[in-house]
Amino acid sequence: xxxxxxxxxxxxxxxxxxxxxxxxxxxxxxxxxxxxxxxxxxxxxxxxxxxxxxxxxxxxxxxxxxxxxxxxxxxxxxxxxxxxxxxxxxxxxxxxxxxxxxxxxxxxxxxxxxxxxxxxxxxxx
Numbered sequence: 001x002x003x004x005x006x007x008x009x010x011x012x013x014x015x016x017x018x019x020x021x022x023x024x025x026x027x028x029x030x031x032x033x034x035x036x037x038x039x040x041x042x043x044x045x046x047x048x049x050x051x052x053x054x055x056x057x058x059x060x061x062x063x064x065x066x067x068x069x070x071x072x073x074x075x076x077x078x079x080x081x082x083x084x085x086x087x088x089x090x091x092x093x094x095x096x097x098x099x100x101x102x103x104x105x106x107x108x109x110x111x112x113x114x115x116x117x118x119x120x121x122x123x124x125x
Contacts, residue, residue: 002026002114004096009119012086016123020081022096022116030054033099034072034079037109038092039118045095047107049081059106064090086123093118 003025012018022034035050049070050059058070069082079096097112105111 002029002032002098004098004114004116006094006096006116006119009094009121011122011124012083014086014088014123014125016086017082017084018086018121019083020094020096020119020121022079022081024077024079024098026077029077030074031100033102033106034070035097035099035106035112036070036079036081037095037097038090038121039095040089040092043092045109047109048094050106051079052106053101061107083121086121088123088125090123091121093120 004022006022008020031053033052036048037045038048039045047061048064051070051072067085072079095118096116098114099112103111
């Protein structure tokens with residue numbers, strides 16, 4: 001079992017930067033592939049970024065590639081999402097997700113067994 005707690009949400013000016021954190025419980029964090037998803041009002045939850053267990057390979061949605069960066073610190077049981085050049089359309093509740101080891105399609109929410117409660121990010125123009 002893994003419990004995930006996001007932090008760092010808030011109001012940011014468009015064009016600015018912000019970093020989200022997700023702290024995980026447990027002693028086997030390094031064995032989990034971690035991801036960030038987001039959900040805007042009236043829209044479905046969408047994939048943002050993922051970082052694999054082991055190699056730490058990263059994957060990004062096209063809409064955030066080059067602007068966002070996912071990273072992890074296994075010693076701190078934490079995954080981060082650095083968000084740069086924020087746009088109003090990035091406004092959403094951001095969720096942290098985890099699955100043990102790897103998966104076949106990390107962009108699918110159904111690949112993940114554990115979810116955080118979400119944190120609101122608002123990018124104002």
